Amino acid sequence: MAAVGPDQLASLIYTSGTTGRPKGVRLTHGAWTYTAAAIDALNVLGPDDLNFLWLPLAHAFGKVMLALPLSIGFTTAIDGRVEKIVDNLAVLHPTVMGAAPRIFEKAHARIEQMVAEQSRFKRTVFGWSMRVGLRVSAARQAGRKPSRAAALAYKLADRLVFSTIRERFGGRIRFFVSAAAALDRNVAQWFDAIGITVLEGYGLTETAAASFINRPHAYRFGTVGWPFPATEVKIAGDGEILLRGPGLMTSYHDLPDATTEALDQDGWFHTGDIGEVDADGYLRITDRKKDMFKTSQGKYVAPSAIEVRFKGLCPYVGELIVIGEAKPYCVALVSLDREAITDWAAKHGLAGRSFAEIAGDDRTRTLIAGYIDMLNSELNRWEQIKKFTILDRELSIESGDLTPSMKLRRKVVVDKSADQIAALYQD
Structure with missing residues (x-):
């Protein structure tokens, strides 16, 4: 030594x-x-x-x-x-x-889904608690102490909701x-x-x-x-x-x-x-320098920022891959989260269906389209997703789509999905 x-x-x-x-x-x-x-x-x-x-x-x-x-x-x-x-x-x-x-994205989505399945009263309490929590968080970010009323409200929200959630993470996380x-x-x-x-x-x-x-x-x-x-x-x-x-x-x-x-x-x-x-x-x-691209209209797009935002919006998605280099508009590949979409499918007439069957069902497409619309409302016109396709498989480490640290291997997925991408640009 x-x-x-x-x-x-x-x-x-x-x-x-x-x-x-x-x-x-x-x-x-x-x-x-x-x-x-x-x-x-x-x-x-x-x-x-x-x-x-x-x-x-x-x-x-x-x-x-x-x-x-x-x-x-x-x-x-x-x-x-x-x-x-x-x-x-x-x-x-x-x-x-x-x-x-x-x-963290999966944990957030899972808890939000669980809340959505609760009674109206519990959903109301959770919604009120989150509004209080977000106000207190915003005050901290701005370097301000929360008002006395906000602090008291947060204490109640913590007792009613937040402490229970923290227990799911072990209760001691700093x-x-x-x-x-x-x-x-x-x-x-x-x-x-x-x-x-x-x-x-x-x-x-x-x-x-x-x-x-x-x-x-x-x-x-x-x-x-x-x-x-x-x-x-x-x-x-x-x-x-x-x-x-x-x-x-x-x-x-x-x-x-x-x-x-x-x-x-x-x-x-x-x-x-x-x-x-x-x-x-x-x-x-x-974004990664190599991942940024320019559309045929000369507009630059940073795909990672769009993808990250979508994963924060949609609890049913595992990955979104935005494509559009030298193209007139952006398209996307959607990879569903198996656990989340299977739970949703069981409640919407698709119980017992395979993952591929759920991914290809019109009801699933309508679900994802709603979240794509939400995403597009936050984007510049040239960044918006005009078309998308839902992959019939979940991206995984085992298949080489993700790294062991769960990072997307973009080129691997894009190469595997070349035919689906080409179809999105056909009139």
Whole structure:
């Protein structure tokens, strides 16, 4: 151990390949210890915390969540079975957990569905409680203390509704960390309203998982927070986010040209993400540079922002993939959430049908079309979804559509669905 230095190779981790060929990222011991020390310096975690880790340990996000307890000294419980997350929360009662946005989107959608099935009185109480919670959350975001009346109303809402919901997450959560993809700000605010803070962070495999995070005492929905100590950020002329700091990779394994393209002579890492830093230093991510496209009308579209918003609106969708490069209008592929749509189908005359049969039924299409209309009402004309098709299969990790951290492999899905996409552009 004495012979191991901070500049020596610690990990060779391959990127998820969401936008192309996976690349081997060479990370040193110094990069990992820097990331852990930078998070420790935020003073948000301590020896009394219990971390529930379900993320793949071959993934950078999972590795840093494992490095933290070794550096800071708190307990971590590990179980990688995604289907057991909710059960484990109830058993373990953790204080912190990191997850991909899809976990929070599914939890939000599931609870909203359960409420919709309750009596009118219970729905009214829940609706009133959420309005109170959102007002208090908005006051916190604006740096104001809630009024005495709002504080008293929130206390009642918490006793009637919010405390019960928090118990479903173990009852002791101080905050969740969301990373690996963008989280809809409305979902984040919903959690904040019920008393659970979801802190969005940002990083890549090439930055030893993390470079930015919101703080429990200073967070802003729709952003990934402030940079870690000693991490520098710069926005290039084309909007690309550039990072420099001790957590960067040394190179891509056996890919010198790709390394030169990503790491410039001044030590800046070109992330491939488009974003902006606001007046208070919070970083907002727009999209992956490679995912943004221009329609045949010359209008730029950031598909990820549209997709994230739709997943916050529609409880029955797993993924939305927006397409429209060099085309006159945008179209979309819709992947349904198996559990949610099966529950809906059982109540709407489709009990016992296969997933493919439910996906192809006109009643399902009408359901999804209503949410597409809601989405379009929030978009610019050139961003609106003019046509869509519902896939007859659920996107999954096993089929290669999603990464182990539940990120969409866009190119894989688009290539598999080439015929359906072509049909959407036929008159």
